[in-house]
Amino acid sequence: MSQKLFTYAEVAEHSTKKDLYVVVHDKVYNVSSFVDEHPGGEEVLVDVAGQDSTEAFEDVGHSDEAREILDGLEVGVLNRQPGDPVPKASKPASQSANSSSGGAGVGVGLYAVLVIGGALAFGAYKYLEMQKEKQV
Numbered sequence: 001m002s003q004k005l006f007t008y009a010e011v012a013e014h015s016t017k018k019d020l021y022v023v024v025h026d027k028v029y030n031v032s033s034f035v036d037e038h039p040g041g042e043e044v045l046v047d048v049a050g051q052d053s054t055e056a057f058e059d060v061g062h063s064d065e066a067r068e069i070l071d072g073l074e075v076g077v078l079n080r081q082p083g084d085p086v087p088k089a090s091k092p093a094s095q096s097a098n099s100s101s102g103g104a105g106v107g108v109g110l111y112a113v114l115v116i117g118g119a120l121a122f123g124a125y126k127y128l129e130m131q132k133e134k135q136v
């Protein structure tokens with residue numbers, strides 16, 4: 001099956017309730033037929049109509065069933081061009097491992113504190129040593 005390539009601008013043309021495309025993980029879906037059936041309501045889908053809704057879709061933690069429905073609505077693949085909006089959640093789970101209060105940020109911060117603290121301690125140690133030498 002050959003997949004149709006869509007530019008972001010082409011997807012954006014389908015942004016009404018009756019003609020509603022969304023992008024999820026760089027695939028293009030025509031969810032027009034599903035809008036009325038969406039358990040989360042039509043409004044949220046109309047909100048992301050013609051846009052990349054990867055983040056909105058993943059934030060809700062949709063079930064496998066929801067993903068299967070999505071599979072059935074695929075109409076093509078997004079041909080992302082420089083300058084197109086990039087979803088925050090475009091990386092597979094591992095990196096941004098859900099939004100559990102920015103664990104990675106704290107890790108990096110802690111690491112920086114350790115490195116900088118270590119460097120300062122080393123500098124102070126060397127300084128004191130020099131002072132000692134001067135006294136002798």
Ligand code: HEM
Nearest residue numbers: 022031039040044048053056057060062063065066069070
């Ligand atoms: C793009 C295609 C989408 C499909 C095929 C889809 C499908 C579904 C399905 C099948 C459910 C039932 C629960 C489940 O199986 O996880 C659901 C629930 C829900 N969806 Fe979506 N969804 C889509 C996009 C979105 C988007 C963009 C939002 C934006 C916020 C959203 C918000 C919700 C919410 C809040 C619920 C929970 C409703 C409740 O439990 O009362 N969905 N969706």
